[in-house]
Amino acid sequence: MSYKLSVIVPVFNAEKYIRESLDSLVNQTLGINNIEVIIVNDNSSDNTLDIIKEYTEKYTSFKVINNETNLGPGESRNLALSEVTSDYVTYLDADDFISENAYADGLAKIDEFDVDLLIYNWETYTGSDYVEPINIHQQNTEENKLIENIKDYPKLFLSTAPWNKIYHKSLFKYLKFSKGFYEDNIVAVLSLINAKRIFLSKDSIYYYRKNFDSTTENISVDSSIHLSNSIKEIFDLKEEYPDFLDYIKLLNINFIYDILFWIYYYDWTIPQEVKMVDKLKSSIIPFTSDDINRFKKLFPDKLSYEEDILELTNYDSNTFLAKYKYFNRLNKVNSKASLYVDVGRGFNEEDKVEITYTPLRKNKLTFNLENFNNICQLRFDPLEGSFIKCSVTNNLPIVSSNCDNSIEEDYQLFTNLDPCYVLDADFSNISSIQINFDLEILNNNDIANLFRQKDNIINNLQVKPKKRKFGFFR
Template structure:
């Protein structure tokens, strides 16, 4: 049978939403007999497959592909594209749905204007009366418009969603999704660059469900790593499409901003923050002030980290975090003290007791050791993510500390972001330990004075990265 449009729907554990999604396709004014629906069940383990079967049994135009293992939406879309029989394809996510006239109206405009790519409106669906603000990636189409030169419409480079678009067969070769959380960015960019006639339609609507369980709503350390990989993919396009470099920079400036915002906002472990910044530094190309200025001109309400972005390649990761996150107090200080327990395997995250507290000048914390045996050493971290001056005031056996002065001094000064003491004694007969300590968070002036004493002011650390973490107090290189 000949179909006017093919719709690819990757599905994984979508029992709560898949029926509304499929109903929105069945009810299309174009007629379900004209729509080839290719569903890829990505090894769901809930009742999703049972629901899908109700549709495949009823509608001949529905096709089902079942993955034997979970491959992710990108690979699932790639598999489905091989089964497409019509000249046009679009994507629909299993938790989203579309307006009733979406496909008929879109195909009508494609035929009228001889477009090989159509982009229609999308709205965020929250299931309530709350209206989500316009997203920077959201093409706010106020009028129907034909575009024959995308370089005259650079904002479109941020329209990276694959699902509010209909692609002609001539673009199928660019619809190769990569693995990872942000598998759609490169596909959208390649389609935009290679489309000859793009039509923006205000008359069709894709409803994007704001789902708290989705990858885009649950930001993790891995989110930053995967988005960094996407940044590299996008920058690498400059070799094949050098004339679009400035436009590729627009999209990646936005993604760099997102990663920095997440790193500033979330209180992740310092090691993870260092990993993110190092990864980001490894994938970006040098950006200039005029690149930032162009972005700000097009998106004046978005950017606030201009200097941070421009300085990414000037500092090692820890210096960058110190200068732009912790010096500026852009995040909430992670008010947590940790006690790492060495039971013969060294200090590791699995053998740790953490206590949330509000840091005061004088602090008294008690850590339970009931779950540990054969304790040889303890490591006490009074406060992660801040430069501090600290001293333990009860009589505990301090053998070492990663401070910049001596453990025998009245106070220990820590100008690293992960201050710690090592306690070395026989702890085999105790079920808990009380640690009393005085603590002060160093001010910017305090730190600046310390750096000046060593002729090593942080603002001058732009010539070459340090060889190891925060080596401000080492001899000059």
């Protein structure tokens, strides 16, 4: 039988969600008889295989491959690709599902615009009212768009998921997934580089389930090792595709950021941390300030480890950890913002709301004030323990600040370790307040320049110095 599209579904112990996933295929407006479904059961130990058999017995377009040992999603996808009989293939993970029109709409656009790669939108699904913030891997499109030169859309290189794409058979040779975690990164890069024409579709949605038991949600030392392997694999492409080195660097800067965040955030043993940094250092090539600035221009809200990334190859692992994790005065992760509430007793530690967050360039925090009555004033401390540059961006009634410059300026400079803003208005009837603020942690050069400016101001004051008691200075 001839199929219009093949869908590869790697499955491991997915009894909880597999029905919803497979039903979203059965209900496709393209018609299940036009869709070749190749399920790879990766040696599941629960009731997954029994559920799969229900579908293979009911629908002739369903096939199943049973792995005798657990191979992982990458190798499972590779096995299934050799069984594909149609000219187009896509992927569906066993705990995800897809909108009913996705495949019919996707193939129609492929035919209309003569493209060999189609990318459609995706949303994170948690099964609750919680809405996952869009991250920089989620480059969704608000309009249908034809791309004939991928270099004009560098952000797409961070769209590494294999499952929100439909691939023409001309790209099949690039769909060779790696072993281990993060097996899909190399496939995404090779597909984007080698696709002649790409279409971004706003009209279909892949629903990615936020599964808190998944490998990507449970960070371990192996997570860092596997992602470092992926970084090296991607960097190795520079020999075959030298014209794409800048784009490869964009993706890997983001992956390096992730690994550094894991190292800084979690409590590892020293040998584990050294192992993680050693592996990362062996997987990268040096970056320049131009590389970092290119990334910052595209993703201004993301990067906060510029110096760390630039200096990574300049230190042995122990020294790097000492400087950038243990003895660095900056609290890089798990920082606190505080809102002090004056209910007639002034600002004190008892009347305070704290939020733990990871400081980004653009931040949005909401403080719950339901437990406070007759609020007179509020004091907002954006970040404690660091010298910062900050700007509150949502027009709150700021009346004063302990910044070094004026609150009337576009941003405030703080060379004290307890920066704060005082807000004064009628807060008597509010139950919460949202504070949007831009934040930049000052680096060593910034701080040195600021204190140098202060010294110059002091030295220029026309004040007659007191006579020194001792003659040590000439």
